[in-house]
Amino acid sequence: MARSNEALRRPALEGRAASHAWVSVTPAAPASRLSLRTPADSVGAVSKALGFALPQKPKTSAQKNGRAALWLGPDEWLVIDESGSEISPALGKVKAFHSAVDVSHRNVGIVVSGPGAEATIAAGCPQDILLATFPVGACSRTVLGKIEIVLWRTGDTTFRVECWRSFSDYAFTFLSEAARDAAV
Amino acid sequence: MLLIRCPYCEEERPELEFRHAGEAHLVRPGNIAEMSDEDFEGFFFIRQNPKGLVYERWRHVHGCARFFNAVRDTVSDKFVTTYKAGEKKPVIKGAAE
Amino acid sequence: MTAPFRVAGKGRLTPAKVVRFTFDGEHYSGLEGDTLASALLANGVHLVGRSFKYHRPRGFLSAGAEEPNALVGIHRDAARKTPNVRATVQELHDGLAAVSQNRWPSLKHDVGAVNDLASPFFSAGFYYKTFMWPKAAWKHLYEPRIREAAGLGVAPDQPDPDHYAAHYGHCDVLVLGGGAAGLAAALAAAEAGARVILADEQAEPGGALRFESGAVIDGRNGWDWATATVARLRAMENVRVLTRTTAFGYYAQNFVGLTERVSDHLAAPLPDLPRERLWQVRAKRVVIASGAIERHMVFPDNDRPGVMLASAARTYLNHYGVAVGRQVGVYTANDSAYHAAIDLKKAGVDVVAIVDLRDNPQGPVVDEARALGIEINAGRAVVGVAGKLRVSAMTVQPKNGGASRSIAIDALLTSAGWTPSVHLFSQSRGKVAFDDETRRFLPGAYAQDCVSVGACNGTDDLEAALAEAAGAGHAAAKAAGAKAGRAGAKLKASGEGWSGGMLGAAPGAGADSKAKAFIDFQNDVTAKDIRQAVREGMRSIEHVKRFTTNGMATDQGKTSNMHGLAIAAETLGKPIPEVGLTTFRAPYTPVTFGAIVNHARGSLFDPTRRTPMHGWAERHGAVFEDVGQWKRAWYFPKAGEDMHAAVDRECVTVRQSAGIFDASTLGKIEVVGPDAAAFMELLYTNPWQKLEPGRCRYGIMLREDGFIYDDGVVGRLADDRFHVTTTTGGAARVMNHMEDYLQTEFPHLKVYLTSISEQWAVIAVQGPKSREIIAPLVEGIDLSDAAMPHMSVREGTICGVPTRLFRMSFTGERGFEINVPADYGQAVWEAVWAEGQKHGACAYGTEAMHVLRAEKGYIIVGQETDGTVTTNDAGLDWAVGKKKADFVGIRGMMRPDLVAPGRKQLVGLRTKNPKVVLEEGAQIVADPKQAVPMTMIGHVTSSYWSENCGHSIALALVEGGRDRMGDTLYVPMPDGTIEVEVSGTVFFDEKGERLNG
Structure with missing residues (x-):
């Protein structure tokens, strides 16, 4: 519970925003995140605790009630919960082998939105992210300029970029500069 | 920049997402502490480095993060195939044994 | 005011849209849509530069990207000074300021031109031969002087204030070149449903249709067809048309680098516009439609301003409405120059004579020229020209010798034939093949999923080129997975197809040592230089190229390579394919550093x-x-x-x-799973199984070779959960190392690793x-x-x-x-x-x-260790689990060399003078009086002033160091030898009582 002397949370990109005619770049609100690892034979049990089935196909995600699981690897998911509820308690009861590690503060989310969002990302991401090959819901760990990111398409013209905290300044600056040129 | 098919992501991805990880199919012996000097030299130091088809390891380090194996022609720089770690070494015509 | 050489009713520019610019401070006006070259020519300006080596006056050779001569500086403002811009591709904008280069004090009177008179001393290989001795003089005397005298433009001296963008592109079919063939290919691929990118280097695609006035496609004028086709492509959702975009490099697996010039043509670019945009496009299929480039005739003084390619003169007339002269001569070895003569004649320009090296030229164009009253001199050669700053006359002689006559001219159009642009094909690692019949190199064996169409593939006839291109576009779309369906109907077309012509020097460019018949204008290489290179023993074209520098300038020999090759082959007495062709390399045309770097500067570097x-x-x-x-x-x-x-x-x-x-x-890794302790046992030297939850241990990680790789404190949070710390610098590689072993050597272990550093x-x-x-x-x-x-x-x-x-x-x-x-x-x-x-x-x-x-x-790992230090060397054997059967490095650390006596061991050093602080990295010797080079027995790894100890402290790796306690050793330094005493590594609180103090 919050106390009067509780430490103040200072998100890495506090107060930053960039907006251009075709695209906006905005820090995502703080969220609960888990790095979830589990072998195939535990996926069922973990899914049940999570409240929905973990996606099993590469480059796909699943979500329910403000909680999303992004497939990052054959036994790895990034769980992002923006509903304000804690994810770990439910998983704590799962007996099947898995690893759930809190990475809420490790990652920073940046939302890139608008008709120029795709072009903004394509300034630094070598993957084919056109809608046909990277549809809404698609997600992937990949590269943006000189850093690693997780890219998640949450809408036709909206992406969420997740990166590690100390790279968020680079990511945000890169995306803001690329957004200037997003009328491509 | 090469395109590399990741056997776990099941699609071709840009080389920037990958990192080369040396010769493939070298097995660390279970009794490594008991190896003779000669055997350890062969295991740890000696590499084939042939011209032509090579079996090598890659890691999709900025992707699914899996290590996997590949057969690549060092002359044309073309990949013949990629396959998951632990899968049987494919027999490719023209490759050194 | 209309510029004097603008021809009323010709060209596609709008006379009302006047643009003002300066060249060397002089004010001129041009029209919107002009290049700097066309605008200067409209004003009668031909002299625009001085050559690289001989400082010879130079004008415009071409009307395009292949231009070797007309390099100028463009000065937008104090910080925006771009050297070596080809005036033939620089689009005019209001306020454009251009300056000539490589001349002093002025373009018309250039002191450096004495090099031209002294040219016997500057022949091929001159630099190699002259400046060989003494060796030191090259670096300190010759090279600085030569660099001062040579070189073209001046690099800007302020940081580049512009910004550059980048874009990774992906498509099914990438079409390189927007001439007739490229447009047809793009359209066919797009209609088949493929995602298409079409790139063309011009502001408006159209390629040779720009000047080919007689071309008719689908019942309409060729240029109009091109314009309409571009509009059609632009309207399609699956097509992206990139203009002002040059494909400069063709890399592995259809990865193509292109630069788009976004704002260099604008008078006042909006601040968000980048100057250029780098495109890195991955295409499933590539259609190369890069066209062909006309070659000049090689004869004495063929570099005089006013001597230019016939197709260039046509471009200036038909597209820009500019006559390149009033009394024009033509010198050719093929039909295409006749078209230039006919177009100019019809536009009211006096075409005084066509000199044709062929004995008996025949065909419709020859007849048409004759019918227009143009004098045709067949079987004759131009053996010289008069006029230094501008051509004033040509000397015409029967090609086998005989009486010559001089004809007054103010421009001379030449054509030796057309060279297919196989640059990109060659960059794709395709092999070119020499076609004996047409004497040109054409695409042979392909190495990638691409296809060449049109002129670059040797398909000369317009209708055939269109059919070939459309077929290739359709096939490429299909191969890339598009639905395709049936190909569209074939286009009916008629145009001008040219093949033939000549390679090498024309008569008159012979043995006369004074004759300068240029093949490479930008590097000042003459026919004579090539012959000399062969005489001096160069046999391979690669050697000839380097010895003469032919084709090594920024134009990459687009107009010169084939001439150079032919002359070398002739001198060697070998057929051309046996002499070989030099390799084409990226970039096709120069690329700015800005585009290559794009976003990666400043805080994004x-x-x-x-x-x-x-x-x-x-x-x-x-x-x-x-x-x-x-x-x-x-x-x-x-x-x-x-x-x-x-x-x-x-x-x-x-x-x-x-x-x-x-x-x-610090790097941090969470190790989770029932086998977490077992995994830790394998990755670290220490024992972990018995470490109780809630306790920590200092862990050491080795590589398989037995050397220390990383260290850090590890806390056990629970039976199945460890919080591992790594060094700051080791965070990423330690994670990679651990994942490697977990995934590939110990996949049976039930454990997962998560980076929690941040x-x-x-x-x-x-x-x-x-x-x-x-x-x-x-x-x-x-x-x-x-x-x-x-x-x-x-x-x-x-x-x-x-x-x-x-x-x-x-x-x-x-x-x-x-x-x-x-x-x-x-x-x-x-x-x-x-x-x-x-x-x-x-x-x-x-x-x-x-x-x-x-x-x-x-x-500190990385300071006391350098990848060759063992736990024993570092005095850390206590951290190695003696009873463990296996861990990474267990066998490596037993290697004979790693257990041999005399290894360097970590010790402390105390300077005899407590105030002296040693230098880190300094070498240590046992006897400072020994002869140089001394036997070095160790080095200082860490050294500081310790205020807490009241003396300096140092750590060092010294051979057999632990057996030298109390010994005096020496650290020889440039200003004297420092005496040190070997000590233990702990300088403060040796008993460790303060941990609980």
Whole structure:
């Protein structure tokens, strides 16, 4: 519970925003995140605790009630919960082998939105992210300029970029500069 | 920049997402502490480095993060195939044994 | 005012749209849509530059990207000065300021032109032969002088104020070139449903249709068809048309680099517009439609201003409405120049004579020229021209010799034939093949999923080229997975197809040593130079190229390579294919550094990583040091303190009271799973199975070769959960190393690894007062020594937020490391700081941290170790589990060399003079009187002034060091030898009592 002397949370990109005619770049609100690892034979049990089935196909995600699981690897998911509820308690009861590690503060989310969002990302991401090959819901760990990111398409013209905290300044600056040129 | 098919992501991805990880199919012996000097030299130091088809390891380090194996022609720089770690070494015509 | 050489009713520019510009300070006007070249020609200006080596006056050779001569500087403002811009591709805009280059004091009177008279001394290989001796003179005398005299434009001297963009593109079919063939290919691919990118280097695609006035496609004028087709393509959703975009490099697996010039043609670009955009396009299929480039005739003084390619003159007339002269001569060895003569004649220009090297030229164009009353001199050659700054006459002679006559002209159009542009095909690693019949290199065996169409593929006839291109576009779309369906109907077309012509020098460019018949204008290479190179023993075209520099300028020999090759082959007496063709390399045309670098400059050059507490440190005056990509607080100077004073104070304060240190950059890995301990046993030298939850251990990681790879404190949070720390610099590679073993050698282990380096901010509180400082802030953890001894870890809360609290020390003092979720790092730091103030604590930086740990003899991986240091060398054998059957490095560390006596071992060094601080990296000898080179027995790895000890301290790796305790050794330095005594590695609190002090 919050106390009067509780430490103040200072998100890495506090107060930053960039907006251009075709695209906006905005820090995502703080969220609960888990790095979830589990072998195939535990996926069922973990899914049940999570409240929905973990996606099993590469480059796909699943979500329910403000909680999303992004497939990052054959036994790895990034769980992002923006509903304000804690994810770990439910998983704590799962007996099947898995690893759930809190990475809420490790990652920073940046939302890139608008008709120029795709072009903004394509300034630094070598993957084919056109809608046909990277549809809404698609997600992937990949590269943006000189850093690693997780890219998640949450809408036709909206992406969420997740990166590690100390790279968020680079990511945000890169995306803001690329957004200037997003009328491509 | 090469395109590399990741056997776990099941699609071709840009080389920037990958990192080369040396010769493939070298097995660390279970009794490594008991190896003779000669055997350890062969295991740890000696590499084939042939011209032509090579079996090598890659890691999709900025992707699914899996290590996997590949057969690549060092002359044309073309990949013949990629396959998951632990899968049987494919027999490719023209490759050194 | 209409420019004097603008022809009313000709060209596609709008006369009302006047644009003003300057050249060498003179004011001119041109029209919107002009290039700098067409606008200067409209004003009668031909002399625009001086050549590289001989400083010969030069004009325009071409009307396109192949231009070797007309290189100018474009000065937009003080910071925007672009050298070596081809005037033939620079689009005109209002206020454009161009200057000529490589001349002094002026373009018309250039002192450097004496090089032309002295040219017998400057022949091929001159530099190699003349400046060989003495060796040192090359670096100090010859090279600086030559560099001063040569060179073309001047590089800008201010930072580039423009910004450059980048875009990764993906498509099914990439079409390179927007001439008739490229457009047809793009349209066919697009209609088949493929995702298409069409790139063309011009402002408006159309290629040769720009000047080919007689071309008719689909019942309409060729240019109109092109314009309409481009509009059609632009309207299609699956097509992207990139204009002003040059494909400069063709790389592996259809990865093509292109630069788009976004704003160089604009008078006042909007601030958000980049200057250029780098496109890196991955295409499933590529259609190369790069066309062909006309070659000039090789004859004496063929470089005089006013002598230019026939197709260029046609372009200037038909597209820009500019006549390149009033009395025009034509010199040709093929039909295409006749078209130029006919177009000019019809536009009212006096075409005084066509000189045709062929004995009996025949065909419709010859007939048409004759019918228009143009004099045709068949079987004759132009053996010279008059006029230095501008051609004034040509000397015509029967090609086998005989009486010559002079004909007054003010422009001379030449054509030796057309060279297919196989550059991109060749870059794709395709092999070119020589076609004996047409004497040209054409695409042979392909190495990638691409196809060449149209003129670059040797398909000369327009209708055939269109059919070939459309077929290729359709097939490419299909191969790329498009639905395709049936190909569209074939286009009916008629145009001008040219093949034939000649390669090499024309008569008159013969043995006369004074004759300068240029093949490579940009590098001033003549026919004679090639012959000389062969005479001097060059046999391969690669050698001829390097000896003469033919084709090595920025134009990459687009007009010269085939001539050079033919002359070399003739001189060698070999057929052309046996002499070979030099390799085409990227870039096709010069690419700006800005485009290559694009976003990666300034703060985006490399990520700068800052910790959650960075802002606090900044506000408290920290000086930062770069540790990899991290910014770390180095020391916190108070007013009046230098680094030395600040570090001394910080070191003393930590041991007297306490210090607070930002350790957030440490790598951290959470190891989770029932086999976590088993995995740790395999990756670290230490035993882990018996480590109780809540306790910590200093772990050492080896590589398989037995050398130390990393170290760090590991806390066991639960039976199945470890919190591992790594060095700051090792974080990523240690994670990779651990994943490698887990995934490929020990996949049976039920354990997962997660990087938590950035989840946790780490606040180290070290010193006798550390417990008192944190106690008021911590909840749910008993901090007593009994409940929480040295090397333990607890979970609880601090300042109301969760913490993993470590009791550990890197200073030898009682110490804690507070891990809190990163976003809370600064607030918790501030709370700790406030408490610390009550006890006289200070903030300390990485320098004090280094000194404090060296006082205790703690190693830093990467400083005391260098990848060749074993646990035994470092005195850390106690950290190796003796009963363990296996761990990474267990066999490597038993290698004979690693257990042999005499290895370098870590020791302490105390200077005899306590004030002297050794240099890190300094070499150590046993006998300072021995002859040089001395036998070096070790080196200093760490060295500091220790205010706490009152003397300098050093760590060193010394051969057999542990057997030398108390010995005197020597550190020879440039200004004297320093005496040192070998000691143990612990300089302060040898018994370790302060850990609980």
